[in-house]
Amino acid sequence: MTPSAPRPSGAGYHVIAKPTGPICNLDCRYCFYLEKERLYPRTSAWAMDDGVLETFIRDYIASQDVPAVSFTWQGGEPTLLGLDFFRRVVELQARYAAGRRIENGFQTNGILLDDEWCAFLAKEAFLVGVSIDGPRQLHDLYRVDRGGHPTFDRVRRGMDLLAKHGVAFNTLTVVHRENAREPLEVYRFLREAGSGFIQFIPIVERVASPAEPQGLASPGTDGSGRVSGWSVDPADWGGFLCAIFDEWVRQDVGRVFVQLFDVALESWLTGEASLCIFGETCGRALAIEHNGDLYPCDHYVFPDYRLGNITETPLATLVESPRQVAFGEAKRDALPAYCRQCAVLFACRGECPKNRFSRTPDGEPGLNYLCAGYKRFFTHIDAPMAFMAAELRAARAPANVMAWVRDRDRQAAITTAGRNDPCPCGSGLKVKKCCGRG
Helix, strand or coil, rough: CCCCCCCCCCCCEEECCCCCCCCCCCCCCCCCHHHHHHCCCCCCCCCCHHHHHHCCCHHHCCCCCEEEEEEEHHHHHHHHHCCCHHHHHHHHHHHHHHEEEEEEEEECCCCCCHHHHHHHHHHHCEEEEEEECCCCHHHCCCCEEECCECEEEEEHHHHHHHCCCCEEEEEEEEECCHHHHHHHHHHHHHHCCCEEEEEEEECEHHHHHHCCCCCECCCCCCCCCCCCCCCCHHHHHHHHHHHHHHHHHHHHCCCEEEEEHHHEEEHEEECCCCCCCCCCCCCCEEECCCCCCECCCCCCCHHHHHHHECCCHHHHHHCCHHHHHHHHHHHHHHHCHHHCCCCCHHHCCCCHHHHHCCCCCCEEEECCCCHHHHHHHHHHHHHHHHHHHHHHHHCCHHHHHHHHHHHHHHHHHHHCCCCCCCCCCCCCEHHHHCCCCC
């Protein structure tokens, strides 16, 4: 084992752990991580071994100067490791916690969950993320098992088991070419399925040229490769977010939490967002593979971006390396002039660098592929977000926005209604005899 890692000099950081690497029991057609198996061609045992696991847990906790240390376990599919692996995780975390609170996030497709799994997750207070892409017909378009069979019913069964055992869970929905066109169907399904916290992740991938060893284009290859057929269309992405926001802001604020809306409110309130894709810089959300290899981000798990291995170099040293610092600062420094002059830059920040392969209207490289969608969305939500931010500053509930928006809707309806039309307030009187008097 390596010596204990020093504390990093910068702010806290987060590492997504991939203890099974890319190995999964599903074969989702849009998954960007399944192909990472090619990075380790001579690997037969994909489980993170005990030495790497202990080094990671010990050094990760020791290098965090925060009261609560958050672990995130992803894949591939982490349930493939079995319960004993995560019992060992909890044991090691307790050994090295040194008075800090330990939090665990666990992303799963839900297929292998059973009563024993859910009892463990509830007992150890794991926050579970379940991957589900909407109702059956939209979920099963891409999320199939190794035999090509649909998975919707098995995922719902896993969600029901989590609810039965009182496990805190949220949902992660990949927004692809098809479900992006059914925003309210997706949102209402998730809400009615009991998801109180919803994450939407737009799928944007480019199919590499035949000369590239991987099937998907590396983020550093500007403009090369074609956008995959399952990637979300930028206009559809903007429309998807706007449609869901319009329903949420009228009836679900304070009841349903949508990550993108919460993070946007942070930007309107403070000018800074906690989610890495909307931060001015990045580089503080890394990914560790099953063998201890560390990468700048799970979207940058390519040979050219490998930072090193935590069994050879302390974790915090890799996190604070000049190479990783430069990676993070490049997000800000490489923004095109077109973005720097944008009215919603404070909220967007150019989004994730992996998606910056388009060109600006004047031909400058580095524009985010989803730019048009984000610009539409952030412009659309400006007034309600400004209202909620003002409510928070005044120590009032942001949920007050629902009445404010409904009042605006009513006033707009009265303005456009004819004087002899029924009044939009529902009184049963004509406009001229009710809200339209005078």
